[in-house]
Amino acid sequence: MNHYHRFDCIIVGAGGSGLMAALESSRRVGTAVVSKLYPPRSHTGAAQGGIAAALANLEEDSWENHAYDTIKGGDFLVDQTAAEILCREAVEGIYELEHMGLPFDRTAAGRISQRRFGGHTRPNPKYDPNAAPGTDAAKPRIPVMRSCHSADRTGHMILQTLYQQCIKQGVTFFDEFHMVDLILEDGECRGIVAIEIATGQLHVFHAKSVLLATGGFGRIFKVSSNAYALTGDGPAIAYRHGLPLEDMEFYQxxxxxxxxxxxxxxxxxxxxxxxxxxxxxxxxxxxxxxxxxxxxxxxxxxxxxxxxxxxxxxxxxxxxxxxxxxxxxxxxxxxxxxxxxxxxxxxxxxxxxxxxxxxxxxxxxxxxxxxxxxxxxxxHYAMGGLPTDVEGRVLRDVSGTPVPGLYSAGESACVSVHGANRLGTNSLVDLVVYGRRAGRAMADYAAARSFAPLPSHPETKAREQIDALLSRPRTEPWAKIRDEMQVTMMENCGVFRTEETLTKARDEIAALKARYRQLGIQDKGSVFNTNLLEVLELGNLLETAEATVAAALARRESRGAHSREDFPDRNDHDFFKHSLVYSHNENQTSVVYKDVDVIYVEKHGERVPKYPLEVRKY
Amino acid sequence: MDISKIDHTARELTVRIRRYDPERDDEPRWQEYKVSADPMDRVLDVLLAIKWNQDETLGLRRSCAHGVCGSDAMRINNVNRLACKTLVRTLSGDTMTVEPILGLPVIKDLIVDMKPFFDHYKSVMPYLVNDDPPPTTERLQSPEERARFDDTTKCILCACCTTACPPFWGNQRYVGPASIVNAHRFIFDSRDQAAAERLDILNDAEGVWRCRTVFNCSTACPREIHVTKAIQEVKHAMLTGSLESDRPSQTGHGGD
Known part of the structure; x- marks a missing residue:
């Protein structure tokens, strides 16, 4: 083992959730951020319109309004405790960002300016159930200015501000290190293996807790707003290790x-x-x-x-x-x-x-x-990802058993606060609130225990994977496999889906995976081998594509972003539940389901759901 | 305008790329590729088409592909630009020349070592300093105070400006325009308390006084930040000890 590092906490990914977690954990325990991009290149920086919090700077609002909108926006497949935490802690999260120096636009009074966004509403004070249809008084809810903004570059400002604070706080960064494997031993996470891109050498990072904050995987589709770097590395590697992915059929x-x-x-x-x-x-x-x-x-x-x-x-x-x-x-x-x-x-x-x-x-x-x-x-955005609880702990099964030492936050995670469809601005809220919570939790966990031993050669699997790519002859351009994956996902697993299109996508992804396993590459060098990196990333994309299709095939209803033309209605009786997809061997998958977290309240002496299921109309 | 009327007639281009692989080459070399490009293609699209279809060994950085992440700064036809923000139709001639940005060590092909650049950036305290206990809500800031430093908040740290700067080419200890832009962003933020420290850091032979107002930085900036103006404002604050004036220079160097 030439390159060995030891930190209490390792954070993989330097976007909003990774940096937020790093600010928390590095105050208390030894922390390093490992990122395949320089932190300010992360895709949080491409977010535009704002981050929601019920500050009520311009209009009456409350975090309860925000929570209701989030749950309804997610077509009720939202874990309600998690959504309430999200919306309540958003308020202090925004103030904290402002105190860190985030240059929000301002109101005339010098407060943070807010704007309207889709699905963000408040009760209409003029609402009259007897009003003539189409009139203003007939609308039960009206748009609210809740999105805190800095022109249309809010994500840029969040990413810059968090990176600035990490510099101020002296956070340790391993820039341009690409995670190739997770070290899971005796059912717990003990570190990661990453390739140093500039030299091609493998590094082992030994840790007590690891946070996967690797972002989304929009590059499985042909037309995407996502950066080239968004290849689902964290979820894919965990999935390959037998951990489940939650609600993958919901892609926005x-x-x-x-x-x-x-x-x-x-x-x-x-x-x-x-x-x-x-x-x-x-x-x-x-x-x-x-x-x-x-x-x-x-x-x-x-x-x-x-x-x-x-x-x-x-x-x-x-x-x-x-x-x-x-x-x-x-x-x-x-x-x-x-x-x-x-x-x-x-x-x-x-x-x-x-x-x-x-x-x-x-x-x-x-x-x-x-x-x-x-x-x-x-x-644009994966509602699904690694199943986590509200402390960011990654869960391995339907009963919510955590994987000790493994955490996830941001788009790579599924808490689930977005359910079947995320509201605009809530991704930024998610990474601030749950990045911070995960950072705290992983630091607590690390502070309370000593380092568990690593297996003898933790980098072996990563090395074999890379050596195979470098030694095999080039059978075909790797980009051809990627292009075919993107086309089939776009055409057969896009906005509208049917049993027929999804079956086609499933078979095509399986065939592409088989071709991928034969793939060799042209660049055999060690120094900044972007050919190798792109092919490793394609392997991760194929895993997330497979899981997406498997979950979409199994959900025979339409809900939120998942529209089955052969099952056009929402079916709460059979599908008011989260999916978990597991990978077995090469192309075998299985899908199981877990309950949605529902909050109950006392009403007229009866225990009733706080957010009753309703037909979703806007 | 009707986008169906946009000209998509393919252009046959010769792309000359300055290449260097430290494991194979003693010296950088030029390599030519023939491509057929849509005028609406980004230069990044052209380079990736070469990488994916002709030569997988070509090295370049890229991520967002629409000018906000700052990964793909390079010299295109002798000018620093982001490859993802430069459309083929804006380039003249049938040959396109692409080289790594200057003044930073080349790692491979179009990829340079960004560490010296980020070290300079980190040296100017690029973060808000305010030691007062924070209020329970936001600190107040008027729209006018917020507007004072708006321009320099746009920086994406792509290094187009710094590596277009002749004084930086001559002396890489100079902190460079990008660092000064990021110092400016805090010096003129009404919430910040460390302007004096930052001005002290920059009041140095390797600080703002290396700037010769060549304006290359302003021309190179893909975010259209008025870089030279920001540098002049920092110089002016140093000379006058005041952050008040919006009119930084009496000598006419300020407005770019």
Missing amino acids: FHPTGIYKLGILLSEACRGDGGIMFNKDGERFMERYAPNLKDLASRDVCSRSIYQEVRAGRGINGKDYVYLDIRAETMNKYKSSPLHPGQDVDSAWVEKRLPDIIEFARTYLGVDPIREPMPIQPTA
């Missing part, structure tokens, strides 16, 4: 990606008054979500776009629609937050959404100040 397509490229155009566009139109110039969301319209939840908006396209109402008959953020449009529909009192102008739009405008100008050649932007849904 963000409604407004740049046509063909998938680059995200923030929901803040619509929060600030932007509107989607079909080829007839119709504001089609009025038909699908009469109350919240363009501010309905993301799954609803993405399905609506697909339905418009299928009905031949895409622009030019193609597979896209328009997102319009022109001031004149907002004024015509009185959709901005300044309405009804005041019209907006282009300068206001430019100030609120500077990066979005620049993206459209750069990548589309379209100036959104003067013309609408062509958009289509883009694969």
